[in-house]
Amino acid sequence: MRKILAITGGVGGAKLALGLAKILPPDEVLFVVNTGDDFEHMGLNICPDIDTLTYTLADLNNTELGWGRRGETWNCLDSLEALGGESWFRLGDHDLALHLHRTARLRAGATLTEVTREITTKLGITHTMVPMCDQPVRTIVHAEQGPMAFQHYFVRDRCAPAVTGFHFEGIDAAKLSPVLSAFLAECTGVVICPSNPFVSVDAVLAVPGMRAALSRLPVIAVSPIVGGKAIKGPTAKMMQELKVPATAAQVAAHYGDLLDGFVLDEQDAALHGQLRPATVVTRTIMVTLKDRIGLAQSCLDFFEGLPRR
Numbered sequence: 001m002r003k004i005l006a007i008t009g010g011v012g013g014a015k016l017a018l019g020l021a022k023i024l025p026p027d028e029v030l031f032v033v034n035t036g037d038d039f040e041h042m043g044l045n046i047c048p049d050i051d052t053l054t055y056t057l058a059d060l061n062n063t064e065l066g067w068g069r070r071g072e073t074w075n076c077l078d079s080l081e082a083l084g085g086e087s088w089f090r091l092g093d094h095d096l097a098l099h100l101h102r103t104a105r106l107r108a109g110a111t112l113t114e115v116t117r118e119i120t121t122k123l124g125i126t127h128t129m130v131p132m133c134d135q136p137v138r139t140i141v142h143a144e145q146g147p148m149a150f151q152h153y154f155v156r157d158r159c160a161p162a163v164t165g166f167h168f169e170g171i172d173a174a175k176l177s178p179v180l181s182a183f184l185a186e187c188t189g190v191v192i193c194p195s196n197p198f199v200s201v202d203a204v205l206a207v208p209g210m211r212a213a214l215s216r217l218p219v220i221a222v223s224p225i226v227g228g229k230a231i232k233g234p235t236a237k238m239m240q241e242l243k244v245p246a247t248a249a250q251v252a253a254h255y256g257d258l259l260d261g262f263v264l265d266e267q268d269a270a271l272h273g274q275l276r277p278a279t280v281v282t283r284t285i286m287v288t289l290k291d292r293i294g295l296a297q298s299c300l301d302f303f304e305g306l307p308r309r
Protein backbone atom coordinates (compact mmCIF):
# COMPACT_ATOMS: atom_id res chain seq x y z
CA MET A 1 0.00 0.00 0.00
CA ARG A 2 1.31 3.42 -0.96
CA LYS A 3 1.66 5.86 1.93
CA ILE A 4 2.76 9.27 0.65
CA LEU A 5 3.63 12.16 2.95
CA ALA A 6 3.23 15.53 1.22
CA ILE A 7 4.96 18.55 2.80
CA THR A 8 3.23 21.76 1.87
CA GLY A 9 2.84 25.44 2.69
CA GLY A 10 1.35 28.34 0.82
CA VAL A 11 -0.41 28.50 -2.52
CA GLY A 12 2.05 26.60 -4.73
CA GLY A 13 2.14 23.68 -2.34
CA ALA A 14 -1.66 23.58 -2.12
CA LYS A 15 -1.94 23.29 -5.91
CA LEU A 16 0.13 20.11 -6.02
CA ALA A 17 -1.57 18.84 -2.86
CA LEU A 18 -4.92 19.09 -4.67
CA GLY A 19 -3.49 17.06 -7.56
CA LEU A 20 -2.27 14.40 -5.14
CA ALA A 21 -5.66 14.35 -3.37
CA LYS A 22 -7.40 13.76 -6.70
CA ILE A 23 -5.23 10.66 -7.32
CA LEU A 24 -4.56 9.18 -3.89
CA PRO A 25 -7.35 7.89 -1.62
CA PRO A 26 -7.36 9.36 1.92
CA ASP A 27 -5.58 6.35 3.46
CA GLU A 28 -2.65 6.65 1.02
CA VAL A 29 -1.62 10.26 1.67
CA LEU A 30 -1.07 12.61 4.61
CA PHE A 31 -0.57 16.35 4.10
CA VAL A 32 1.76 17.94 6.64
CA VAL A 33 1.42 21.69 6.67
CA ASN A 34 3.77 24.50 7.69
CA THR A 35 2.57 26.41 10.76
CA GLY A 36 5.49 28.85 10.96
CA ASP A 37 3.31 31.47 9.22
CA ASP A 38 0.74 31.18 12.01
CA PHE A 39 0.16 34.15 14.26
CA GLU A 40 -2.12 35.53 16.91
CA HIS A 41 -3.93 38.51 15.45
CA MET A 42 -6.62 40.45 17.32
CA GLY A 43 -6.90 37.55 19.76
CA LEU A 44 -7.43 35.00 16.97
CA ASN A 45 -5.23 32.00 16.13
CA ILE A 46 -4.58 32.42 12.40
CA CYS A 47 -3.12 29.44 10.49
CA PRO A 48 -2.71 30.66 6.88
CA ASP A 49 -1.10 27.59 5.30
CA ILE A 50 -3.56 25.18 6.96
CA ASP A 51 -6.40 27.41 5.78
CA THR A 52 -5.08 27.70 2.22
CA LEU A 53 -4.92 23.90 1.96
CA THR A 54 -8.29 23.51 3.69
CA TYR A 55 -10.07 25.90 1.33
CA THR A 56 -8.28 24.33 -1.65
CA LEU A 57 -9.27 20.74 -0.79
CA ALA A 58 -12.82 21.91 0.04
CA ASP A 59 -12.98 23.74 -3.32
CA LEU A 60 -13.73 26.95 -1.43
CA ASN A 61 -10.49 28.76 -2.19
CA ASN A 62 -10.34 32.26 -3.60
CA THR A 63 -8.31 31.81 -6.78
CA GLU A 64 -7.92 35.53 -7.47
CA LEU A 65 -6.38 36.34 -4.11
CA GLY A 66 -4.62 32.97 -3.70
CA TRP A 67 -5.71 32.87 -0.06
CA GLY A 68 -8.97 33.02 1.90
CA ARG A 69 -12.41 31.96 0.71
CA ARG A 70 -14.24 32.41 -2.56
CA GLY A 71 -17.34 34.62 -2.49
CA GLU A 72 -16.09 36.39 0.60
CA THR A 73 -17.69 39.50 2.11
CA TRP A 74 -15.74 42.08 4.11
CA ASN A 75 -18.40 43.70 6.32
CA CYS A 76 -16.63 43.07 9.58
CA LEU A 77 -13.31 44.34 8.25
CA ASP A 78 -14.99 47.52 6.86
CA SER A 79 -16.58 48.22 10.24
CA LEU A 80 -13.29 47.43 11.97
CA GLU A 81 -11.51 49.94 9.71
CA ALA A 82 -14.17 52.57 10.52
CA LEU A 83 -13.34 52.06 14.19
CA GLY A 84 -9.64 52.50 13.50
CA GLY A 85 -8.89 48.82 14.12
CA GLU A 86 -6.08 46.87 12.44
CA SER A 87 -7.12 46.02 8.89
CA TRP A 88 -3.78 45.36 7.15
CA PHE A 89 -4.39 41.61 7.50
CA ARG A 90 -7.61 41.14 5.56
CA LEU A 91 -10.02 38.79 7.28
CA GLY A 92 -13.23 38.10 5.38
CA ASP A 93 -16.54 37.43 7.16
CA HIS A 94 -16.66 33.72 6.31
CA ASP A 95 -12.94 33.29 7.04
CA LEU A 96 -13.43 34.98 10.40
CA ALA A 97 -15.86 32.24 11.43
CA LEU A 98 -13.08 29.68 10.97
CA HIS A 99 -10.62 31.71 13.05
CA LEU A 100 -13.20 32.36 15.79
CA HIS A 101 -14.11 28.66 15.96
CA ARG A 102 -10.51 27.42 15.90
CA THR A 103 -9.48 29.91 18.58
CA ALA A 104 -12.36 28.82 20.82
CA ARG A 105 -11.52 25.12 20.35
CA LEU A 106 -7.82 25.69 21.07
CA ARG A 107 -8.73 27.70 24.18
CA ALA A 108 -10.92 24.75 25.23
CA GLY A 109 -7.78 22.58 25.15
CA ALA A 110 -8.04 20.87 21.75
CA THR A 111 -4.78 20.39 19.85
CA LEU A 112 -4.28 22.05 16.47
CA THR A 113 -4.25 18.54 14.95
CA GLU A 114 -7.67 17.83 16.50
CA VAL A 115 -9.18 21.18 15.51
CA THR A 116 -7.85 20.87 11.96
CA ARG A 117 -9.44 17.42 11.66
CA GLU A 118 -12.77 18.77 12.98
CA ILE A 119 -12.79 21.73 10.58
CA THR A 120 -11.72 19.80 7.47
CA THR A 121 -14.33 17.12 8.23
CA LYS A 122 -17.06 19.78 8.64
CA LEU A 123 -16.04 21.21 5.25
CA GLY A 124 -16.45 17.78 3.64
CA ILE A 125 -12.74 17.02 3.19
CA THR A 126 -12.03 13.27 3.43
CA HIS A 127 -8.22 13.55 3.18
CA THR A 128 -6.16 14.19 6.29
CA MET A 129 -3.92 17.16 6.84
CA VAL A 130 -1.95 17.79 10.00
CA PRO A 131 0.02 20.78 11.25
CA MET A 132 3.76 20.11 11.33
CA CYS A 133 3.39 20.11 15.11
CA ASP A 134 0.85 21.05 17.80
CA GLN A 135 3.21 23.41 19.59
CA PRO A 136 3.43 27.08 18.54
CA VAL A 137 6.28 27.78 16.09
CA ARG A 138 6.78 31.20 14.49
CA THR A 139 8.94 31.90 11.47
CA ILE A 140 10.99 35.00 12.23
CA VAL A 141 12.40 36.85 9.23
CA HIS A 142 15.80 38.49 9.74
CA ALA A 143 15.82 41.78 7.81
CA GLU A 144 18.01 44.87 7.86
CA GLN A 145 15.39 46.53 10.08
CA GLY A 146 15.80 43.63 12.52
CA PRO A 147 13.82 40.43 13.16
CA MET A 148 10.17 40.51 12.14
CA ALA A 149 7.13 38.24 12.35
CA PHE A 150 6.40 36.44 9.11
CA GLN A 151 3.01 38.07 8.43
CA HIS A 152 4.49 41.52 9.07
CA TYR A 153 7.11 40.70 6.41
CA PHE A 154 4.77 38.96 3.96
CA VAL A 155 1.54 40.98 4.23
CA ARG A 156 2.09 44.24 6.09
CA ASP A 157 5.40 45.03 4.39
CA ARG A 158 4.58 43.13 1.15
CA CYS A 159 7.90 41.18 1.21
CA ALA A 160 9.79 44.47 0.66
CA PRO A 161 12.44 44.07 3.42
CA ALA A 162 15.69 42.49 2.25
CA VAL A 163 16.10 39.21 4.17
CA THR A 164 19.36 37.99 5.68
CA GLY A 165 18.05 34.82 7.30
CA PHE A 166 15.28 33.13 9.26
CA HIS A 167 14.73 31.25 12.44
CA PHE A 168 11.81 29.26 13.80
CA GLU A 169 10.90 30.50 17.24
CA GLY A 170 9.66 27.67 19.49
CA ILE A 171 10.96 24.88 17.22
CA ASP A 172 13.01 23.26 20.03
CA ALA A 173 9.79 22.50 21.91
CA ALA A 174 8.07 21.17 18.78
CA LYS A 175 7.30 17.45 18.60
CA LEU A 176 6.15 15.05 15.90
CA SER A 177 2.48 14.47 16.72
CA PRO A 178 1.19 10.90 17.26
CA VAL A 179 -0.73 11.07 13.96
CA LEU A 180 2.36 12.21 12.06
CA SER A 181 4.68 9.73 13.79
CA ALA A 182 2.31 6.85 13.06
CA PHE A 183 2.12 7.80 9.39
CA LEU A 184 5.91 8.19 9.12
CA ALA A 185 6.34 4.66 10.48
CA GLU A 186 4.52 3.24 7.44
CA CYS A 187 5.33 5.97 4.91
CA THR A 188 6.62 4.77 1.51
CA GLY A 189 7.57 8.15 0.00
CA VAL A 190 7.71 11.88 0.65
CA VAL A 191 6.79 14.69 -1.75
CA ILE A 192 8.09 18.17 -0.92
CA CYS A 193 5.57 20.38 -2.74
CA PRO A 194 6.72 23.52 -4.63
CA SER A 195 6.51 25.77 -1.57
CA ASN A 196 9.04 28.32 -0.39
CA PRO A 197 12.06 26.25 0.74
CA PHE A 198 13.22 28.81 3.33
CA VAL A 199 10.03 29.71 5.19
CA SER A 200 7.53 26.95 4.38
CA VAL A 201 9.49 23.71 3.89
CA ASP A 202 12.44 24.42 6.20
CA ALA A 203 10.04 25.09 9.07
CA VAL A 204 8.50 21.62 8.63
CA LEU A 205 11.95 20.00 8.29
CA ALA A 206 13.10 21.77 11.46
CA VAL A 207 10.64 19.90 13.70
CA PRO A 208 12.91 17.72 15.88
CA GLY A 209 12.92 14.17 14.51
CA MET A 210 11.51 15.12 11.10
CA ARG A 211 14.77 15.02 9.10
CA ALA A 212 15.83 11.77 10.79
CA ALA A 213 12.47 10.20 9.86
CA LEU A 214 12.69 11.44 6.26
CA SER A 215 16.31 10.33 5.82
CA ARG A 216 15.08 6.73 5.88
CA LEU A 217 12.53 7.39 3.11
CA PRO A 218 12.55 8.16 -0.62
CA VAL A 219 12.11 11.95 -0.82
CA ILE A 220 11.36 13.94 -3.96
CA ALA A 221 10.87 17.69 -4.26
CA VAL A 222 9.24 19.78 -6.96
CA SER A 223 11.24 22.90 -7.76
CA PRO A 224 9.42 26.11 -6.81
CA ILE A 225 11.83 27.99 -9.08
CA VAL A 226 11.27 27.78 -12.84
CA GLY A 227 13.68 29.44 -15.23
CA GLY A 228 15.16 31.54 -12.41
CA LYS A 229 11.78 32.83 -11.24
CA ALA A 230 9.41 31.84 -8.47
CA ILE A 231 5.94 31.05 -9.80
CA LYS A 232 4.47 32.86 -6.83
CA GLY A 233 5.76 34.59 -3.74
CA PRO A 234 9.16 35.87 -2.63
CA THR A 235 11.33 32.73 -3.09
CA ALA A 236 13.54 34.13 -5.89
CA LYS A 237 13.80 37.54 -4.17
CA MET A 238 14.87 35.83 -0.93
CA MET A 239 17.51 33.81 -2.78
CA GLN A 240 18.97 36.95 -4.35
CA GLU A 241 19.03 38.64 -0.94
CA LEU A 242 20.62 35.54 0.61
CA LYS A 243 23.24 35.85 -2.15
CA VAL A 244 22.59 32.45 -3.68
CA PRO A 245 21.61 31.84 -7.31
CA ALA A 246 17.84 31.95 -7.80
CA THR A 247 17.89 28.67 -9.70
CA ALA A 248 16.28 25.25 -9.50
CA ALA A 249 19.79 23.79 -9.00
CA GLN A 250 20.21 25.95 -5.90
CA VAL A 251 16.92 24.71 -4.47
CA ALA A 252 18.11 21.11 -4.93
CA ALA A 253 21.38 22.04 -3.21
CA HIS A 254 19.42 23.72 -0.42
CA TYR A 255 17.63 20.45 0.38
CA GLY A 256 20.96 18.62 0.20
CA ASP A 257 21.21 14.94 1.01
CA LEU A 258 17.56 14.76 1.96
CA LEU A 259 16.60 14.51 -1.72
CA ASP A 260 16.51 11.33 -3.78
CA GLY A 261 14.66 13.00 -6.62
CA PHE A 262 14.06 16.51 -7.95
CA VAL A 263 11.31 17.50 -10.38
CA LEU A 264 12.39 20.15 -12.89
CA ASP A 265 10.17 22.24 -15.13
CA GLU A 266 10.66 21.92 -18.89
CA GLN A 267 12.30 25.39 -18.83
CA ASP A 268 15.10 23.90 -16.71
CA ALA A 269 15.55 20.73 -18.79
CA ALA A 270 19.25 21.60 -19.22
CA LEU A 271 19.72 20.59 -15.56
CA HIS A 272 18.39 17.08 -16.18
CA GLY A 273 20.95 14.52 -14.98
CA GLN A 274 23.27 17.31 -13.81
CA LEU A 275 22.27 17.35 -10.14
CA ARG A 276 23.09 15.06 -7.23
CA PRO A 277 19.49 13.81 -6.86
CA ALA A 278 17.88 11.95 -9.74
CA THR A 279 15.84 14.34 -11.88
CA VAL A 280 12.78 14.24 -14.06
CA VAL A 281 11.61 17.00 -16.38
CA THR A 282 7.93 17.81 -16.75
CA ARG A 283 5.48 20.70 -16.79
CA THR A 284 5.47 22.00 -13.21
CA ILE A 285 3.53 25.21 -13.83
CA MET A 286 0.00 24.46 -12.63
CA VAL A 287 -2.74 26.54 -14.23
CA THR A 288 -5.53 24.00 -14.61
CA LEU A 289 -6.74 21.11 -12.46
CA LYS A 290 -5.37 18.84 -15.19
CA ASP A 291 -1.92 20.40 -14.64
CA ARG A 292 -2.20 19.74 -10.89
CA ILE A 293 -3.15 16.11 -11.43
CA GLY A 294 -0.52 15.66 -14.15
CA LEU A 295 2.28 16.94 -11.93
CA ALA A 296 1.05 14.81 -9.03
CA GLN A 297 1.08 11.72 -11.27
CA SER A 298 4.63 12.56 -12.44
CA CYS A 299 5.72 12.71 -8.80
CA LEU A 300 4.14 9.35 -8.00
CA ASP A 301 5.66 7.76 -11.12
CA PHE A 302 9.05 9.23 -10.14
CA PHE A 303 9.12 7.10 -6.98
CA GLU A 304 8.87 3.97 -9.12
CA GLY A 305 12.08 4.82 -10.93
CA LEU A 306 14.14 5.83 -7.89
CA PRO A 307 16.98 3.57 -6.76
CA ARG A 308 15.91 1.53 -3.73
CA ARG A 309 17.07 3.09 -0.45
Ligand code: FO1
Binding pocket: 009, 010, 011, 037, 046, 047, 048, 049, 051, 052, 067, 068, 088, 089, 090, 091, 095, 151, 154, 155
Ligand atom coordinates in the same frame (compact mmCIF):
# COMPACT_ATOMS: atom_id res chain seq x y z
N1 FO1 B 1 -2.05 37.55 2.24
C1 FO1 B 1 -1.96 38.85 1.82
O1 FO1 B 1 -1.11 39.15 0.99
N2 FO1 B 1 -2.80 39.82 2.33
C2 FO1 B 1 -3.73 39.55 3.26
O2 FO1 B 1 -4.44 40.47 3.69
C3 FO1 B 1 -3.87 38.19 3.69
C4 FO1 B 1 -4.85 37.83 4.62
C5 FO1 B 1 -4.99 36.47 4.95
C6 FO1 B 1 -5.99 36.06 5.81
C7 FO1 B 1 -6.12 34.72 6.16
C8 FO1 B 1 -5.24 33.78 5.64
O3 FO1 B 1 -5.37 32.48 5.96
C9 FO1 B 1 -4.22 34.16 4.76
C10 FO1 B 1 -4.09 35.51 4.42
N3 FO1 B 1 -3.08 35.93 3.54
C11 FO1 B 1 -2.99 37.22 3.15
C12 FO1 B 1 -2.14 34.98 2.97
C13 FO1 B 1 -1.05 34.59 3.94
O4 FO1 B 1 -0.35 35.66 4.45
C14 FO1 B 1 -0.13 33.64 3.16
O5 FO1 B 1 -0.96 32.69 2.56
C15 FO1 B 1 0.81 32.79 3.96
O6 FO1 B 1 1.15 33.23 5.17
C16 FO1 B 1 2.04 32.59 3.06
O7 FO1 B 1 1.87 31.43 2.36
